[in-house]
Amino acid sequence: QSVLTQPPSVSAAPGERVTISCSGSTSNIGNNLVSWYQQLPGTAPKLLIYENNKRPSGIPDRFSGSKSGTSATLGITGLQTGDEADYYCATWDSSLTAGIFGGGTKLTVL
């Protein structure tokens, strides 16, 4: 069980919007920056969002990130079938002195 809590799965239709939550505490999300990763089946993870809400070059603006208090959210608009993947949040935990990933959320585009 991860220190960061994500819903195991979310689903939506093509073209719709979906959000994935990541809940933590003051020792991690509350006082550290959050990043988000997409892992397509059988591939290595890919950076989607860093520093809570910044997108690396090449990541479309359909992907967005936000943080409020001890929770972070990944938003995806204009869903495509190619967005079907596992999504992970990640941050540093100052109390554990360790990095942590959320348990992951499987996105299904119906």
Place this chain on the structure above:
Amino acid sequence: EEQLVESGGGLVQPGGSLRLSCAASGVTFSPYWVNWVRQAPGKGLVWVSRISSDGSSRNYADSVKGRFTISRDNAKNTLYLQMNSLRAEDTAVYYCARGSFAGGFDYWGQGTLVTVSS
């Protein structure tokens, strides 16, 4: 081509040792923190360890502390993970990843599978 390439995985008996390597090619390596992240079959990502750009600072997950040692050779653009006293629960694909939790892990290797079994 910009890439990180892991090697050194394989089948090892419980209690055994393995040394993983991660070679950077076309990827700027020396100014960055570098990490090991693992993923057990069918499970999520788990951070294992990180090392600072000059190797002076290292952190480990509690589950591997005292058994695993991270190191790097910036002259060879290579990251290492020495894994001792291996357990069945260490079975996973091990990825190396460049970056920090703040700035994100922007480059990942393809992973190398470690299987601990008798």
